[in-house]
Amino acid sequence: MIALTDKLQNLPIPNIINLKECQDRRSWTESEFLRHGVNNIKVHSYDRYEEGKSIAFVGDPSVVNTTTKGVTSSHLLTIKWWYENTDDEQAAFFEDDCDFSTIQHWNFVLSLLSSPVS
Numbered sequence: 001m002i003a004l005t006d007k008l009q010n011l012p013i014p015n016i017i018n019l020k021e022c023q024d025r026r027s028w029t030e031s032e033f034l035r036h037g038v039n040n041i042k043v044h045s046y047d048r049y050e051e052g053k054s055i056a057f058v059g060d061p062s063v064v065n066t067t068t069k070g071v072t073s074s075h076l077l078t079i080k081w082w083y084e085n086t087d088d089e090q091a092a093f094f095e096d097d098c099d100f101s102t103i104q105h106w107n108f109v110l111s112l113l114s115s116p117v118s
Contacts, residue, residue, distance in 0.1 A: 016041060017095050030043070
């Protein structure tokens, strides 16, 4: 049996996307990563998206109007932050409500599935 704290070995630093107003979800996600042996995480907290006050979207109106702007902008801003502020070869991005329940059933450790990017 593989220890729960070993299953996420070598996971790239998790970048957690969080709404500032949802501190309970942030705390829960941080504690779940710790419980699974991941001590180094980066939380990116954002204000709720408000049309006309937040980042502007440009492009084809038929696409822009169907986009979930809060989710899209927070994910793109987090990826942009990672790209501009780290030298990491790999990244992992999570929302603050990701489901950890299936990890207990894994019969493998993540490090066996990943290899460095060449």
